[in-house]
Amino acid sequence: MKHLLSTQDLSARNALRLLDVAEEMAAVGEREIKKLPALRGRTVVNLFFEDSTRTRISFEAAAKRLSADVINFAAKGSSVSKGESLKDTAQTLEAMSADAVVIRHPASGAPARLAASGWIDAAVVNAGDGTHEHPTQALLDAFTLRRHWAQLGGSPSAGSTLAGMKVLIVGDVLHSRVARSNVWLLTTLGAEVLLAGPPTLLPVGVASWPCTVYYNLDDALAQRPDAVMMLRLQAERMNAAFFPSTREYSRRWGFDDGRLALLDTMGLDDTVIMHPGPMNRGLEISSAAADSPRSTVLAQVRNGVSVRMATLYLLLSGDQHDEPDDDLQDLQPATTPEGRTP
């Protein structure tokens, strides 16, 4: 692995390796001295073209726990907003000898562009690009799910997969990079993925994804999922006629108190509720659900640091060993390989 750009091109073995290393990193986080010398002398740049304090501080904590030097480059309000191009920014970072660039960008594909352009040699980590992917979020979600699933199975988390697990993702899939990254990663790890949301917020083309789609949340819950992941809803979507009102959305697709009680009624005692944060309490998730013992929201945040440590460690530790990608190929749709019609 040279870069981490998406989970769609992450093989099962590489994904498992990341998660296993993250387990080791988590153990470090429980020590009194939460620091490893692994990346001493290496420079990690957090290049954020979009505000995201949560993701940035998670990456910053991860890099610092590995003893890397961290530069935070908030591209909003800098020369970038005065028209400096991604290319110039990348070349500036290259001139400063950045070893890794953690990039958050509002344009889908910007990290891939950075990695393929030749503008910079550094390892590129996608920290969320437009409505494309957010691979470290999916990794921390998978890490959280795997711990839960392994614990239920009474086995150690390291080395295990999500085989047999049923994960329901609910909400604005169309605009969600979290949903995309999770669909690919969770299915790669053996989970079954269900999607539920208003038809307007599911992409045209979703039928080719390796998951089942429900327009009705209660029908999806009747499938007895082991985890329910609620996506953040941007209320402004209402203005573009994606749904009539936040109240109607909340009634039909929100994880409210009634649905929380339904899990108990159905005897789904081990089903967890996830949210990538930040939450809109009372919109896509009720306070009772967010604060219930089923909620993994804070565990997700904690695990975020571990998987980001694992990511930086594997990309920068000089260990360029790459696991075969065979198992991923099966997932990709059968299409003209080069995009040129014969």
Add this chain to the structure above:
Amino acid sequence: MTTNTSESTHYPEYLIRGASILGGAKQDLLVRGGIIAAVGPAAAEDASEGAVTLEADGLVALPGMVDLHTHLREPGREDAETVETGSRAAALGGFTAVHAMANSSPVADTAGVVEQVYRLGLASGWVEVRPVGAVTVGLGGERLAELGAMAESRASVRVFSDDGICVSDPVLMRRALEYVKAFDGVIAQHAQEPRLTEGAQMNEGEVSAVLGLTGWPAVAEESIIARDVLLAQHVGSRLHVCHVSTAGSVEIIRWAKARGIDVTAEVTPHHLLLTDELVRSYDPVYKVNPPLRTSDDVHALRAALADGTIDVVGTDHAPHPSEHKECEWAQAAMGMTGLETALSVVQHTMVETGLLDWEGFARVTSTTPARIGRLEHQGRPLAAGEPANLILVDPAARWTVDPSTMATKGRNSPFRGLELPGSVRATFYGGHPTVLDGRLATPRPAAPIAEGAQAWNT
């Protein structure tokens, strides 16, 4: 540049030996005085001693290609292309006429701007440059531009288009279609329903779903075409549909033609070959409007071009300075270069697949576009007495596309690195060789522009 008027109209003679005319039997052609003076045995007999002989064994002689859809960028974006560089690229690509799209800066929406572009074309002398006039003032979609003034200008504009922007207001479109009947004009519509394509980045489908790029749905093109063919029928006007890109559009146009509606349609070389799978790279060289579609669309477009539902190939040559492509996908400009690859891509996709013979190639790249643009001297048969706008093509040649060596200023070719068949060995424009041995020769000397002279000035 010649200063003597009498010399400027003196062309050397060219005796082309053994060219396969439209892919048929080998014949000789004599080019003299701007016309094809003789064809067959008479050519060698009529040739004077000083005639330059071109051995054309193995080469196909075709009428010079006519592009209905070229962005020459001048005036305004001379960093992207000029009439000079764009028409050089056109000559090398086998064109003898191009239609310069109206989205320059200032917009070609007045007689003054179209005459400027027309004069720049005459001064360059590589191909016939025919300006396209804007339909609405400033491409704003609100008021009609002075279409009549552009039609009557020295540029004799017949094709009007707001290309890049759809004339989406149905009343304005109706009026434009009606109005240009007064001077035998045609409205070339860029079919794109604006509301359905706000922020659109690529074809909406399986690939856009994965890439998280805002989709440009096929229905946004098809709904406008459906509306426009019905408007054209209602007012009895002719309509030209630019760069058709979807299988559904083909069906609507086929239906309209069956009803006798006077509609013509165009497809670009890139839509005949490339699909949206290429966008997975996020490389903006594949960003274009209308976007690359699916393999099913590509096959439907090829079949439609073969059966005449789609009438012509138009390049939509759209050069951009590198900084407009060396950036994130969403920020990048839309468009691809095409003049220097069009012949090869059409040979590859249509001729080598058996869908078109060379006669059919001439129909879709020359004869029909000349008819739509009302270019009297272009797209003519290769026969004695006809204007000598013709090209010699080596269909057996193979070459690898290298944008850095092209004559266009644009380096944004989506065919970069691809091996393609067919090479233009010579281009004769008005009897003058602008390309010889596959390389640029000299521009056709500009004849003095007499007051009141018509668009064609031989």
